[in-house]
Amino acid sequence: MSKSVLAVSVHPDDETLGAGGTLLKHLDQGDDIYWLLLSSGNEYQEQVIEEVAEEFQFKQYFNLEFEDTKLDDISKNQLIPQIASVFNKVEPNILYIPNRSDVHSDHRAAFESIIPATKNFRFPFIEKIMMCEVLSETEFAPALPENYFNPTVFTDISEYFERKIEIVKLFESEILSENQPRSISSVTAHNRYRGSRIGVKYAEAFQLLLEIR
Template identity: 50%
Template sequence: MKVLVISVHPDDETLGCGGTILKHNELGDELYWLIITKADASLGFSDEFLLKRREQIKKVCKRYGFKKMHELSLLTTKLHTIDFSDLIQAISKVINEVKPEIIYMNNRSDIHTDHQVAAKAIMSCTKSFRYPFIKKILMYECISETEIAPALPENLFIPNVYSDITEFIDKKMEIMKMYESEVQEPPLPRSLDNIRALARYRGSSCGVDYAEAFMLLRERF
């Protein structure tokens, strides 16, 4: 089984489906990672931060067992300034190369504009009549992005698929720690306590200790 995990920003994959990625790896599935944006000195990031981020991404990639990592290297926080057709073309190129059967992607209504733009483009890149090899598309939630979206009906994240990650929760937390600059202190949302608490809450919804929740966009048997 070929699996493509899409991160608008590095760390999205761990927050949203880190335990599920580890599960796919244990099952022997073929894992691929697409990172859409990057930090850059032109946006005020220090050379030290950029160097650390590169090392973090390499370590995370190895820890998950991704067969290949694709990077579009578009500027973070600036996706809304890019020609939409160019974004679609770049994502489509990766999808056509990997030919995944399962895709994990960011939630389309997260508060972060990058997530919104990328999700819209990804959905354009996964039409069934153009990409018949795709069997399942799942949107994941990112704590501090998904739950903070305005409380409007069209922004609701309504999970209908749950992945039992009880066996992998500790490894997920260890990988999240690699993203040092992204981990916050309680009670802020991206604290390790809150990330674990969300997994605990999602687990309670499906009768297991820890789980990750998804919205199923499409499935073909």
């Protein structure tokens, strides 16, 4: 039976870096994939959102258009209802969401506003919630035990990796130089490393928060 899958990203490119191969795999398996974007990012990113949505073949995408770098200044009384409204429209079975301890304050504010919209007595369709890791955000969290990203779910994306990289390249202004986190070589190395954990060429890793079977 097909699933409804929703990727929540704070900025354009989070969904691709963190779960791009996994989303393509869901699509290939016949699942309906959706995208909830909280911020349009910078002016350049706004120009590529439509192209990225088309590449992923999202059944629908939603852009709340909050200001970049300002989510932690916005009341959760404003954020939570808008996120919950999208959840009720999509009725996702599987959620991919930002990591709770990413160094970017927008990511942390997003997490704190997403979780209240996942209570099962109000959103009974949600069966699985997984946090994504995003290069340049997750690994730069302060080195404290409570900030550790503990991957518990690994998805083999070997078949989808090249397509993921082509979508990453659409975010031209966000690609960094060779030795930086969001370089193509770093994305490749990271997914290769995660793949080595489960004996495949490329993988994406997630931290499972909830699974209802």
